[in-house]
Amino acid sequence: MKNLIFAITLILSINVCAQNEFENTNIxxxxxxxxxxxxxxxxxxxxxxxxxxxxxxxxxxxxMVNGIGSIKxxxxxxxxxxxxxxxxxxxMAILGAATAEPDAWVFLDIQEEKELPEQQLExxxxxxxxxxxxx
Numbered sequence: 001m002k003n004l005i006f007a008i009t010l011i012l013s014i015n016v017c018a019q020n021e022f023e024n025t026n027i028x029x030x031x032x033x034x035x036x037x038x039x040x041x042x043x044x045x046x047x048x049x050x051x052x053x054x055x056x057x058x059x060x061x062x063x064m065v066n067g068i069g070s071i072k073x074x075x076x077x078x079x080x081x082x083x084x085x086x087x088x089x090x091x092m093a094i095l096g097a098a099t100a101e102p103d104a105w106v107f108l109d110i111q112e113e114k115e116l117p118e119q120q121l122e123x124x125x126x127x128x129x130x131x132x133x134x135x
Contacts, residue, residue, distance in 0.1 A: 027073060029054070034069040 031040040031052065040063045042056030052068065054061045 030072045031063050031068055032070045032072070033067055036069065039063060039067065 027044050029041065029044060030038055031054070033039045040054050040061050042054035042061065045053040045055040045060055047053075050065055052063045052065060052071075054063065
């Protein structure tokens with residue numbers, strides 16, 4: 001019975017020691033104070049009981065734990081929407097190009113002079129205006 005209790009105590013004490021380590025320090029964080037103002041940002045260099053040390057652009061910054069109001073690890077929602085839209089647009093463009101008919105107006109042969117119908121010409125001009133606005 002004593003051996004069983006000793007084995008259980010030994011197993012449980014291993015978990016207590018393992019919780020002091022921080023495995024992944026390659027996480028980008030933004031640190032805010034109690035008023036919500038940003039006081040630091042960078043990758044986590046070390047975590048101590050009294051301070052958080054960040055690394056950014058060759059410099060290390062030490063932030064005291066008692067001054068930290070919140071820590072954010074993710075980007076804002078706008079970045080996620082932009083990345084999703086870019087991936088979706090690229091995928092649909094590739095899919096559309098792969099399934100398009102060879103005689104479609106997008107894939108005109110430059111060497112042949114063909115006259116575009118009025119509606120296709122207007123669509124092409126509209127598309128070119130949009131591209132110029134994005135620059």
